[in-house]
Amino acid sequence: MTPLLEIRDLHAEIAGGRKIINGMNLTINPGEVHAIMGPNGAGKSTLSYVLSGKPGYEITGGEVIFRGVNLQELSPDERAAQGLFLCFQYPLEIPGVSNMAFLHTAANSQRKKRGEPELTSPELVRKVRELGKQLGIDTDMLKRPVNVGFSGGEKKRNETLQMMLLEPYLSILDEADSGLDIDALKVVSNGVNAMRSPERSMLVITHYQRLLDYIVPDVVHVFAAGRIVHTGGKELALELEATGYAQYQNEAA
């Protein structure tokens, strides 16, 4: 099977020279759900930015192949059109731009880049309303400016809505559970699970085992000091909850 994502000996730093990713390797096959756990400041969010091409994050060694393409050659919007989605730890607010208009622009920008027919307004509205219903997002929230004044939980639901509309091949979820109450956690997880399929994969970054009760991973990695230091099955998450990261931090050092 060709992997969906292949990270080989990746080194990356933040503009200004701070090295954050240190020789990381990871292979994700189509259909797999991988969880990444690790101490604060280990570089998990940085990894998600490097993969999605955020300006200011530079790859200094190694390579990342996504669906057969070297990601370094693609701009962030081209990566998005290739099917890479980042569910932000802190979603941004865009004043004056309605949520619906944003979804429309995003979906059609991607379709255009892929040479697919664009969605008409009625098609899009129907689709978005349907997804909104599943996620407990009402029409009022769809009319409001993107994320402006949304509660933490609402922002995460909104991220999930975008993901479900855009149907990416790889979704990177950066602490999708933070700020969610129990009910919202279930709603968001159900949304994510509904997207699981033999072609689609997920990279789930989290601090808590609880999320993994809902989104059950195939593989769990421990990430410390800029690389993966240990890999196991879903039971590893439980283990970590009991022991913490101390032993792995030594390993990384």
Add this chain to the structure above:
Amino acid sequence: MAAVQETVEQVRSIDVDQYKYGFETQIESEKAPKGLSEEVIRFISAKKEEPEWMLDLRLDAYRRWLSMSEPTWARVDFPQIDFQDLYYYSAPKKFKAPKSLDEVDPEILKTYEKLGIPLREQEILAGVEVPEGERPRIAVDAVFDSVSVATTFKEELKAAGVIFMPISEALREHPDLVKKYLGSVVPVTDNFYATLNSAVFSDGSFVYIPPGVRCPMELSTYFRINEKNTGQFERTLIIADKGSYVSYLEGCTAPQRDENQLHAAVVELVVLDDAEIKYSTVQNWYPGDSEGKGGIYNFVTKRGDCRGKNSKISWTQVETGSAITWKYPSCVLRGEGSSGEFYSIAISNGRQQVDSGTKMIHLGKNTTSRIISKGISAGRSNNTYRGLVSAHRKAEGARNFTNCDSLLIGNACGAHTVPYIEAKNPKAQFEHEATTSKISEDMLFYCMQRGLSQEDAVALVVNGFVRDVLQQLPMEFAVEAQKLISISLEGSVG
């Protein structure tokens, strides 16, 4: 390179190529001798076959102007203008007031066609996308250099009692109306440029809406400066009599030239009891190239007088052009219960300098005003909002709400807010809000991660920023303005 940095680079590279209206029309013109003198003023007045009192008014203005000096308080910087090195009158040579469009020089018609301004009424009526009758109709007065070359829908407007014609024509056909109101809002001595305008203005539009009439269509004037070294000094006078309503649009363009050109217009609005004027501008004069060479100096005095009870004036402006903009559309809220609004989007890029804002002068009881200003600065431009809100001693119950937001793109531009507030009545309520923000890298990245190109991301964020104001524009103008905004901020796609 960081996304914002790239945007900044692209924005910086904007130059003449981006200005779609920079072409020149080859046409012979008749000019007054270069420079300014009583002789030149007499020449202009004679050309227009004006009544004696108008010539006297001009000469009076000219003599006063000689003793005045240019205002220096605005945050703009430019070399001294040599007022003797300009032409003050230029008209297409074959020009005699045309009776119908067929008499208009085809070169000029082509010019307006190229600018996308419909002068042929039947073409408007036979609009392709929209079925006949549903497409809103707009009457146009087209001003080419110093003269009005065509005014459309005259007959239909006449039937409604509306007078819409070049001011030069109004001076001959309705001298009493013009005499009664001209200079009654912006007095001859108001300021350096207004006084100059009073002395030399050549054309512009005149509008009179009789009592109780709702003008049956939008009225608009398109100004075009074509000639070299020619100042454009147009004069607009709009009177809304009791209980009437009119929506008026103004647009403007000019060819690209290396030297600067002066545009010093005066607009006066008079609104009587229960009447309303909605005045919208999309200003797109040539802004100069990316190094600041060329471009229009836009020194404009616009003022409306809410003379009657419960009268209303609403100014909406989208300012994207000109090398320098010096412009403060204002409202004198004289009538009890009158209200003034100012909605503004001012975009500066390259080396453009904008110093713009408004004055809301509350004189009457229970007068209200609202100011929404959105400034966007990019490139190495400077963008200043300057606004005065004042309440006279007798302006009991005066209320104002002001909101000024500035958006910066890149690090080399400047945004400034200079609000003046004077409340001589203790019961006046003035509220002021101001914010300055930068298009953040994070916001652009968020949009791009969802699939938007960098340019689309900038356009989306900017459109969100100016939304409140765009909503105030008449539909077609809003679409035009939106396009203009993205062109103004567009870089070559990298």
